[in-house]
Amino acid sequence: xxxxxxxxxxxxxxxxxxxxxxxxxxxxxxxxxxxxxxxxxxxxxxxxxxxxxxxxxxxxxxxxxxxxxxxxxxxxxxxxxxxxxxxxxxxxxxxxxxxxxxxxxxxxxxxxxxxxxxxxxxxxxxxxxxxxxxxxxxxxxxxxxxxxxxxxxxxxxxxxxxxxxxxxxxxxxxxxxxxxxxxxxxxxxxxxxxxxxxxxxxxxxxxxxxxxxxxxxxxxxxxxxxxxxxxxxxxxxxxxxxxxxxxxxxxxxxxxxxxxxxxxxxxxxxxxxxxxxxxxxxxxxxxxxxxxxxxxxxxxxxxxxxxxxxxxxxxxxxxxxxxxxxxxxxxxxxxxxxxxxxxxxxxxxxxxxxxxxxxxxxxxxxxxxxxxxxxxxxxxxxxxxxxxxxxxxxxxxxxxxxxxxxxxxxxxxxxxxxxxxxxxxxxxxxxxxxxxxxxxxxxxxxxxxxxxxxxxxxxxxxxxxxxxxxxxxxxxxxxxxxxxxxxxxxxxxxxxxxxxxxxxxxxxxxxxxxxxxxxxxxxxxxxxxxxxxxxxxxxxxxxxxxxxxxxxxxxxxxxxxxxxxxxxxxxxxxxxxxxxxxxxxxxxxxxxxxxxxxxxxxxxx
Amino acid sequence: xxxxxxxxxxxxxxxxxxxxxxxxxxxxxxxxxxxxxxxxxxxxxxxxxxxxxxxxxxxxxxxxxxxxxxxxxxxxxxxxxxxxxxxxxxxxxxxxxxxxxxxxxxxxxxxxxxxxxxxxxxxxxxxxxxxxxxxxxxxxxxxxxxxxxxxxxxxxxxxxxxxxxxxxxxxxxxxxxxxxxxxxxxxxxxxxxxxxxxxxxxxxxxxxxxxxxxxxxxxxxxxxxxxxxxxxxxxxxxxxxxxxxxxxxxxxxxxxxxxxxxxxxxxxxxxxxxxxxxxxxxxxxxxxxxxxxxxxxxxxxxxxxxxxxxxxxxxxxxxxxxxxxxxxxxxxxxxxxxxxx
Numbered sequence: 001x002x003x004x005x006x007x008x009x010x011x012x013x014x015x016x017x018x019x020x021x022x023x024x025x026x027x028x029x030x031x032x033x034x035x036x037x038x039x040x041x042x043x044x045x046x047x048x049x050x051x052x053x054x055x056x057x058x059x060x061x062x063x064x065x066x067x068x069x070x071x072x073x074x075x076x077x078x079x080x081x082x083x084x085x086x087x088x089x090x091x092x093x094x095x096x097x098x099x100x101x102x103x104x105x106x107x108x109x110x111x112x113x114x115x116x117x118x119x120x121x122x123x124x125x126x127x128x129x130x131x132x133x134x135x136x137x138x139x140x141x142x143x144x145x146x147x148x149x150x151x152x153x154x155x156x157x158x159x160x161x162x163x164x165x166x167x168x169x170x171x172x173x174x175x176x177x178x179x180x181x182x183x184x185x186x187x188x189x190x191x192x193x194x195x196x197x198x199x200x201x202x203x204x205x206x207x208x209x210x211x212x213x214x215x216x217x218x219x220x221x222x223x224x225x226x227x228x229x230x231x232x233x234x235x236x237x238x239x240x241x242x243x244x245x246x247x248x249x250x251x252x253x254x255x256x257x258x259x260x261x262x263x264x265x266x267x268x269x270x271x272x273x274x275x276x277x278x279x280x281x282x283x284x285x286x287x288x289x290x291x292x293x294x295x296x297x298x299x300x301x302x303x304x305x306x307x308x309x310x311x312x313x314x315x316x317x318x319x320x321x322x323x324x325x326x327x328x329x330x331x332x333x334x335x336x337x338x339x340x341x342x343x344x345x346x347x348x349x350x351x352x353x354x355x356x357x358x359x360x361x362x363x364x365x366x367x368x369x370x371x372x373x374x375x376x377x378x379x380x381x382x383x384x385x386x387x388x389x390x391x392x393x394x395x396x397x398x399x400x401x402x403x404x405x406x407x408x409x410x411x412x413x414x415x416x417x418x419x420x421x422x423x424x425x426x427x428x429x430x431x432x433x434x435x436x437x438x439x440x441x442x443x444x445x446x447x448x449x450x451x452x453x454x455x456x457x458x459x460x461x462x463x464x465x466x467x468x469x470x471x472x473x474x475x476x477x478x479x480x481x482x483x484x485x486x487x488x489x490x491x492x493x494x495x496x497x498x499x500x501x502x503x504x505x506x507x508x509x510x511x512x513x514x515x516x517x518x519x520x521x522x523x524x525x526x527x528x529x530x531x532x533x534x535x536x537x538x539x540x541x542x543x544x545x546x547x548x549x550x551x552x553x554x555x556x557x558x559x560x561x562x563x564x565x566x567x568x569x570x571x572x573x574x575x576x577x578x579x580x581x582x583x584x585x586x587x588x589x590x591x592x593x594x595x596x597x598x599x600x601x602x603x604x605x
Numbered sequence: 606x607x608x609x610x611x612x613x614x615x616x617x618x619x620x621x622x623x624x625x626x627x628x629x630x631x632x633x634x635x636x637x638x639x640x641x642x643x644x645x646x647x648x649x650x651x652x653x654x655x656x657x658x659x660x661x662x663x664x665x666x667x668x669x670x671x672x673x674x675x676x677x678x679x680x681x682x683x684x685x686x687x688x689x690x691x692x693x694x695x696x697x698x699x700x701x702x703x704x705x706x707x708x709x710x711x712x713x714x715x716x717x718x719x720x721x722x723x724x725x726x727x728x729x730x731x732x733x734x735x736x737x738x739x740x741x742x743x744x745x746x747x748x749x750x751x752x753x754x755x756x757x758x759x760x761x762x763x764x765x766x767x768x769x770x771x772x773x774x775x776x777x778x779x780x781x782x783x784x785x786x787x788x789x790x791x792x793x794x795x796x797x798x799x800x801x802x803x804x805x806x807x808x809x810x811x812x813x814x815x816x817x818x819x820x821x822x823x824x825x826x827x828x829x830x831x832x833x834x835x836x837x838x839x840x841x842x843x844x845x846x847x848x849x850x851x852x853x854x855x856x857x858x859x860x861x862x863x864x865x866x867x868x869x870x871x872x873x874x875x876x877x878x879x880x881x882x883x884x885x886x887x888x889x890x891x892x893x894x895x896x897x898x899x900x901x902x903x904x905x906x907x908x909x910x911x912x913x914x915x916x917x918x919x920x921x922x923x924x925x926x927x928x929x930x931x932x933x934x935x936x937x938x939x940x941x942x943x944x945x946x
Contacts, residue, residue: 067707085719110793114706114747126705128712128734131719161644208820217812218645222823353754354710378722402772
């Protein structure tokens with residue numbers, strides 16, 4: 001296998017990753033593939049499948065798979081036939097020795113991911129269900145098909161962490177894809193060679209320091225890179241994993257995980273690797289390919305790996321990293337948790353539990369009968385003994401209290417948009433009118449989307465909840481019409497009140513979005529005393545409190561010219577800032593619409 | 606498959622996590638350990654490694670609940686046996702039981718033995734995971750993703766130390782005292798306050814930032830995965846040494862003196878931090894005593910208090926949103942004010 005020093009095409013990297021994965025599926029962990037369903041992805045999948053050993057399992061994991069199907073459980077029909085408990089294999093154990101293909105992985109719930117990840121880590125399924133307790137081997141690799149479009153629409157971070165390769169095939173055209181395929185013969189040979197491949201210690205160290213330099217926290221990424229480097233050596237027909245293998249592994253594994261780029265002048269290593277520290281230029285990989293691993297390379301190994309990763313990053317990203325910004329870690333997306341609300345009656349079925357069909361819970365008749373079925377002979381006998389009269393009005397099926405199963409539902413959390421309006425001073429009446437218009441517009445919009453709105457106004461010395469969270473158009477309009485104006489600007493008090501309401505909404509499983517409409521002016525402190533400076537300090541403290549509570553916020557600056565305090569507030573809240581000198585209702589509604597839409601994407605599961 | 610687990614003594618850095626687990630191994634009354642932190646920092650590895658490290662314990666035979674033959678209260682069968690003077694015992698490994706996500710309630714609390722019911726029509730109680738974890742550890746990975754109804758159940762049993770099952774006309778009651786160990790990633794979701802409070806110690810693990818440490822982590826893990834048996838054999842002596850340390854620390858525990866000054870300092874610290882209730886102080890004292898015992902110290906000193914204060918207190922602070930700093934920093938700050946830096 002000859003590898004070129006120029007930036008390889010996405011497709012050839014994808015083919016290479018697939019080949020490395022096929023060499024050691026469980027060791028590498030897996031691949032996440034971002035792409036639309038289409039011929040390119042199909043071609044790639046077919047390639048992976050062909051490269052796997054004959055007869056290796058290839059199981060598809062649909063996105064909403066119930067626990068029984070995923071982990072396994074009691075095979076009722078076989079159990080009743082055999083008269084002893086018979087376990088049904090779940091998908092995870094069925095994939096043992098092969099590959100599990102998770103479809104629409106961007107929609108996988110964190111609960112499914114947790115079960116999948118547990119199996120990946122322990123290489124077995126620990127089954128404790130339906131009267132069965134067993135450990136079943138489950139050694140497999142995962143291909144996560146990610147059809148996400150938005151940047152934050154990704155497979156669960158816990159799963160991504162276990163997958164060595166994160167590919168993006170969105171931009172690959174089918175005519176490019178048709179040019180290169182996996183060398184199945186080489187993969188099969190590599191599989192045999194892999195157990196004997198040795199990785200030099202300094203190569204391992206170079207991978208570690210490259211990961212550190214690139215801000216990659218998880219130790220798993222490095223371990224994966226180590227395994228990939230071994231697989232790469234095996235694929236290249238070598239028994240010693242050399243620098244070029246590490247550089248390749250670093251490029252393929254690290255590039256999607258980079259959170260920072262090393263400074264241009266790297267600080268002196270306190271304890272440089274014992275390896276020869278020679279300078280090198282771009283052609284290191286070529287040197288190494290000449291069968292002279294690292295010995296005459298002119299750069300520390302770590303830098304080669306880093307350079308290799310940097311070369312495959314998109315240029316724009318590089319620039320933003322240099323500017324000091326960091327890529328938000330995919331794991332840090334807010335609101336994934338708790339976005340799903342337990343509900344008794346509505347939403348998507350999310351499993352079965354033992355329980356009573358009381359207080360609105362719905363009895364799941366089929367599951368209840370399933371639960372009762374294995375116990376029938378026992379119960380019949382017990383009843384016959386108790387009655388001592390065989391045949392006397394005996395029910396056909398004996399269902400006991402313990403058998404009751406209820407369906408659990410999960411409901412998408414609803415979004416509540418909470419308007420916090422500055423109703424103070426002379427210009428307030430004008431602004432208030434605009435805010436009212438915006439709320440009304442949004443309300444009509446919310447009516448369609450099933451969102452709710454609430455309104456807090458602050459003026460004089462306090463804040464008032466004028467409109468509790470509602471979906472009712474009539475109520476909202478009525479309370480809006482009665483909204484008074486005038487007085488001082490107790491901005492801090494308004495923020496505190498909004499935070500309190502936001503937190504209580506969040507506790508109930510809502511996703512609140514706080515929209516502040518103010519000009520950043522504040523002249524009443526929290527304790528009600530006048531004074532601009534105190535008032536502003538209090539407002540900033542309250543904004544920090546809001547951020548600590550983890551609430552999403554949007555600050556709409558309604559002052560004629562952008563106001564520094566309003567900007568500062570938005571920053572302290574980690575919220576968005578939107579200058580809107582002449583707030584008109586339609587523009588407001590659009591702005592809020594964008595805010596809630598992005599908020600929703602984060603919670604969609 | 607699971608015959609070889611990564612040796613506890615081979616875990617690099619993560620001193621606080623290791624100390625917390627050892628403290629729980631020395632003094633089970635500490636009330637459990639919660640390990641929260643980044644992905645890929647070896648949280649599960651440490652807990653599973655602890656299982657292999659623990660010295661064996663004496664259990665009554667035959668007993669399905671692993672009763673302690675020395676304990677004043679036993680399960681019904683063992684009580685009868687003791688009355689007849691037939692109670693026998695043997696050495697058995699300390700159970701470290703995994704509670705996997707997706708476990709059904711019947712497996713957790715125990716239920717009728719399905720096989721016996723189907724094949725023989727007999728009603729026999731089959732103990733669940735709680736019974737198996739008795740006198741040992743119950744480990745829940747991704748504890749923050751555990752379903753609510755299972756969490757409620759665990760809280761109930763953990764509080765009473767007893768599991769009561771009523772099923773199919775069968776009424777079973779058996780002791781179930783275990784150290785709850787949970788791990789998770791805070792990004793996946795927060796833990797309910799009630800459950801958080803149950804854990805005696807709460808540990809935060811972070812990826813080591815130091816290159817040498819990181820290389821060592823990867824090197825050891827890689828070596829282990831390539832040949833688990835050989836690696837475990839290599840660390841056998843270190844493991845044995847640590848095991849002896851646990852045994853001797855347990856034996857010494859009762860004799861470790863807690864001077865009034867230490868009590869006063871613990872109380873001051875809790876007051877300064879505004880922790881709710883006395884549970885914090887109690888855990889702090891116990892943990893400091895176990896830490897002292899592990900060191901072979903005869904009295905609890907400020908050094909021990911300082912070491913265990915963050916894990917014993919950080920999850921008990923009332924959230925103060927005005928304080929930008931995390932709870933760990935707040936504990937450290939209070940420690941600095943109390944003892945001087």
